Amino acid sequence: MLRVSKITDHGIVILSNLASEPDGSTQSAREIAAEARLPLPVVSKTLKRLARAGILESHRGAKGGYALARSPAEITLADAITALEGPIGLMECSVHLGQCSHESTCTIRGPWQRVNDEIRASLERITISELLPTPGGDGELIPLRVASGDRRR
């Protein structure tokens, strides 16, 4: 299905929730889980990964919690995905060579690489702040800048 992993899914939701808070505010894992209506362990694990990748700041102890390490407009979807499930690579050989059993006979590596780059570029274009409803109006969504005219099937 070309799906991002479940944990990434959760992570994006969490990030967008955090981004809609006044900036710099820290929330505990428990609060975040409640807001996202997700089980605490899952949220906790997700937060840990995001913190380790430097997307979130973590503060321990009482009154501790997590906060965005930088502005939502500076966090791209590619950042989040990479942090949560590793480098973006559609195929095994997209991430580093020598994986596909026999690159010698395979002529499609180059073209695949371009597809990969194109998709990564798409994901790098979108930031967390673009996922939020507009601060003023409720429910209204910021329109995305789509790369080219969208062509449905």
Place this chain on the structure above:
Amino acid sequence: MLRVSKITDHGIVILSNLASEPDGSTQSAREIAAEARLPLPVVSKTLKRLARAGILESHRGAKGGYALARSPAEITLADAITALEGPIGLMECSVHLGQCSHESTCTIRGPWQRVNDEIRASLERITISELLPTPGGDGELIPLRVASGDRRR
């Protein structure tokens, strides 16, 4: 990693190999496996899926085998991926609603959908024939039409 499944990976390689044969020619699963240097069972399963999806024609019995059901230029990557691993949907809720536990509180569905559409559009733009080396020159690759200027990180 935002990876396509392994079977899709194999499928694309197989399709590109078939596409480089003179068109209409059928090859047995055994031959195809030999050419792709992949274990026969894996290739066999992959071919079955592609045939069921109508991308390949299968012919049983002696002298049977598989052949492309249509021109390589008419088979997009999206077709192949959909055939091999189901509909393209980055998140659970991208494919059909009512999956994400609580769509009511989730504000990011709309934007995500656009990201999904954009990526699917990319995959629909690329055909199998574009993965092949140019028929005349050896090793030279047909340049892809990238959607927009590629911006590396």
Place this chain on the structure above:
DNA sequence: TATTTACAGTACCGTACGGGTCCGATATCC
């Protein structure tokens, strides 16, 4: 028609990863 070839479908197995639990480390507050 008998035989051979090769695809079709089903069922089975092992690993990988999402999901969950537990204990240790650290900062705040009394």
Place this chain on the structure above:
DNA sequence: GGATATCGGACCCGTACGGTACTGTAAATA
């Protein structure tokens, strides 16, 4: 300094899927 709250890391478990094997069925050939 003790108590409490919260994050960090290691470990365990169940499911899902890639990989495999087996049996059935259709087509070609003699």
